[in-house]
Amino acid sequence: MYAQLVETGVKRVKSLEEMTPEERAFQERIDAEIKIEPKNWMPDAYRQTLIRQISQHAHSEIVGMLPEGNWVTRAPTLKRKLQLMAKIQDEAGHGMYLYSAMETLGADRDAEIDKLHSGKAKYSSIFNYPTLNWADMGAVGWLVDGAAIVNQVVLQRTSYGPYSRAMIRICKEESFHQRQGYEILLTMMRHGTQAQKDMVQDAIDRLWWPALMMFGPSDADSPNSAQSMAWKVKRMSNDDLRQRFIDQTVPQLEFLGCTAPDPDLKWNEERGHYDFGPINWQEFYDVLKGNGPCNRERVSTRRKAIEDGAWVREAAVAHAAKRQQKQNAA
Amino acid sequence: MSEWILFEVFVRSKHGLNHKHVGSVHAADANMALESARDLYTRRNEGVSIWVVPSAQITATAGDEKEPFFDPSQDKVYRHASFYELPDEVGHM
Numbered sequence: 001m002y003a004q005l006v007e008t009g010v011k012r013v014k015s016l017e018e019m020t021p022e023e024r025a026f027q028e029r030i031d032a033e034i035k036i037e038p039k040n041w042m043p044d045a046y047r048q049t050l051i052r053q054i055s056q057h058a059h060s061e062i063v064g065m066l067p068e069g070n071w072v073t074r075a076p077t078l079k080r081k082l083q084l085m086a087k088i089q090d091e092a093g094h095g096m097y098l099y100s101a102m103e104t105l106g107a108d109r110d111a112e113i114d115k116l117h118s119g120k121a122k123y124s125s126i127f128n129y130p131t132l133n134w135a136d137m138g139a140v141g142w143l144v145d146g147a148a149i150v151n152q153v154v155l156q157r158t159s160y161g162p163y164s165r166a167m168i169r170i171c172k173e174e175s176f177h178q179r180q181g182y183e184i185l186l187t188m189m190r191h192g193t194q195a196q197k198d199m200v201q202d203a204i205d206r207l208w209w210p211a212l213m214m215f216g217p218s219d220a221d222s223p224n225s226a227q228s229m230a231w232k233v234k235r236m237s238n239d240d241l242r243q244r245f246i247d248q249t250v251p252q253l254e255f256l257g258c259t260a261p262d263p264d265l266k267w268n269e270e271r272g273h274y275d276f277g278p279i280n281w282q283e284f285y286d287v288l289k290g291n292g293p294c295n296r297e298r299v300s301t302r303r304k305a306i307e308d309g310a311w312v313r314e315a316a317v318a319h320a321a322k323r324q325q326k327q328n329a330a
Numbered sequence: 331m332s333e334w335i336l337f338e339v340f341v342r343s344k345h346g347l348n349h350k351h352v353g354s355v356h357a358a359d360a361n362m363a364l365e366s367a368r369d370l371y372t373r374r375n376e377g378v379s380i381w382v383v384p385s386a387q388i389t390a391t392a393g394d395e396k397e398p399f400f401d402p403s404q405d406k407v408y409r410h411a412s413f414y415e416l417p418d419e420v421g422h423m
Binding site: 039086089090093096097100103109165166169173313316317319320323324 | 333334336352353354355356357358359361362369370373374390392
């Protein structure tokens with residue numbers, strides 16, 4: 001979900017009989033739930049898929065700081081401001097864990113970041129929506145981080161060791177994000193004015209569908225899923241993850257006293273799940289292609305941050321060299 | 331950033347426990363690596379001590395050589411306490 005539509009470059013999943021001895025040993029290791037580590041042999045397509053998936057995941061964490069950064073200077077209290085900054089710092093940290101995991105596959109961090117800046121690499125569609133009112137900070141924490149948790153909890157069991165370990169670290173930290181988000185909304189609904197309560201509903205109305213889209217296209221339209229599932233870089237299908245998220249979120253929505261912008265959303269006794277209405281996939285593909293409300297702004301903000309920070313990185317190297325020189329002289 | 335040095339980070343969580351590998355950071359030098367490691371890996375009191383080691387300085391066993399390399403320890407069951415059967419009357423030992 002933080003990684004959507006990850007290409008595997010594989011048209012059809014090979015059977016064990018069709019594999020070379022190396023490929024077969026690799027697949028059997030995965031089937032036995034033994035983690036793949038950086039120095040193990042792996043098929044090139046597995047390596048490239050993981051680089052795409054992990055870099056996309058990392059980019060999402062980094063770009064994900066921007067919608068929240070929008071509210072740091074406008075948080076309603078000092079306490080909320082500190083919480084928001086702590087959350088944003090966590091997102092930066094999550095990006096770093098993931099870039100490190102990606103580098104163990106031989107990818108270069110700068111090169112992958114360049115791909116983000118040139119529009120070649122994707123990041124989660126959700127971060128291309130604007131955060132228009134303070135309740136959006138609550139809704140992002142609750143819905144967006146909530147959806148992220150559903151996905152990431154499953155990814156803790158992903159087959160690549162460094163990715164799995166990064167996910168375990170990230171999951172430990174994410175639940176703070178979701179709880180602080182929900183608490184923002186709960187406070188507004190319980191103690192807010194009518195205008196503030198309306199802001200909560202407005203935020204949910206705007207972010208509900210984009211949050212559901214985070215899990216990626218329906219299984220029928222996920223050509224890469226079969227290979228990703230066989231490699232266990234993906235552990236549950238998009239639709240199953242989405243359903244799990246909806247099932248756990250609707251009771252929380254009702255507790256808030258809010259509604260979802262979906263007239264078809266209702267409990268299905270027979271299935272034991274909530275039914276929900278059709279998702280506007282055209283919107284999803286448009287946003288992913290770069291035509292969401294904030295795509296251009298997000299990428300140009302990231303680019304500017306890297307460019308404006310160049311002197312800091314140069315200064316750090318100069319300072320390190322100077323310090324080394326002093327040490328050598330002493 | 332790729333021209334910076336890659337460091338592996340080890341954190342000791344409580345006094346008395348071993349340092350444990352937690353991840354890596356890029357930094358211009360070791361001092362900067364320590365500060366970045368603190369910000370990245372100990373935001374919630376996870377550590378009382380941090381080591382950073384340039385990744386290039388680590389010598390490791392090759393991933394797929396696992397079996398031959400560790401072979402010598404495979405067939406020595408008598409190194410385990412459970413190898414020795416004692417009568418129940420002896421109690422816990």
